[in-house]
Amino acid sequence: MKKIKQAKPFTLNDFMVRFPDDAACLEHLMTIRFGRTLECPKCKKTGRFSRLVSELAYSCPWCGHHIHPMVGTPFARTHVPLFKWFYAIYLFTTSHHGVPAKELERQLGVSYPTAFRMAHEIRKYMAMIDGDPKLGGHVEADETYVGGKEKGVIYRRDVEWPQYSTRSTPSRLLQP
Numbered sequence: 258m259k260k261i262k263q264a265k266p267f268t269l270n271d272f273m274v275r276f277p278d279d280a281a282c283l284e285h286l287m288t289i290r291f292g293r294t295l296e297c298p299k300c301k302k303t304g305r306f307s308r309l310v311s312e313l314a315y316s317c318p319w320c321g322h323h324i325h326p327m328v329g330t331p332f333a334r335t336h337v338p339l340f341k342w343f344y345a346i347y348l349f350t351t352s353h354h355g356v357p358a359k360e361l362e363r364q365l366g367v368s369y370p371t372a373f374r375m376a377h378e379i380r381k382y383m384a385m386i387d388g389d390p391k392l393g394g395h396v397e398a399d400e401t402y403v404g405g406k407e408k409g410v411i412y413r414r415d416v417e418w419p420q421y422s423t424r425s426t427p428s429r430l431l432q433p
């Protein structure tokens with residue numbers, strides 16, 4: 258962990274390098290939510306989970322238990338590819354005036370109801386971050402963060418969603 262002294266703009270190029278595809282986005286989600294080496298919730302041994310080819314999941318090197326990083330997040334409840342979600346979040350974090358659902362519909366090539374729902378979920382998450390008093394003082398970050406809004410952070414380790422431990426219940430924040 259290191260402190261960010263000054264927020265650097267997170268450009269589209271930065272975004273594309275960091276998150277070129279669904280796999281990179283999933284890897285990020287896995288890393289920030291569970292870590293890549295963790296204690297398996299099933300067999301309790303610690304090991305580096307490996308990405309499954311056939312599923313959006315990671316598997317325990319010891320017992321083969323699967324962890325699905327998208328489960329418990331809004332990403333799991335749509336058929337929208339993860340990359341599009343991340344890009345939508347990127348748009349939100351780089352826009353000063355918010356992003357209308359119409360704009361998401363156009364840019365992502367999704368239906369209006371889908372765009373509307375995505376915008377709603379992202380706003381909900383960002384509002385939660387904005388209202389977090391922990392954000393007022395200092396910002397700690399490491400390479401797992403997406404970068405973006407104000408302090409260069411979209412996902413913070415200390416914010417409940419999308420980070421939760423394998424032993425806790427999924428975040429209360431975005432539960433239906």
Ligand SMILES: [Zn+2]
Binds near residue numbers: 297299301321
């Ligand atoms: Zn295991």
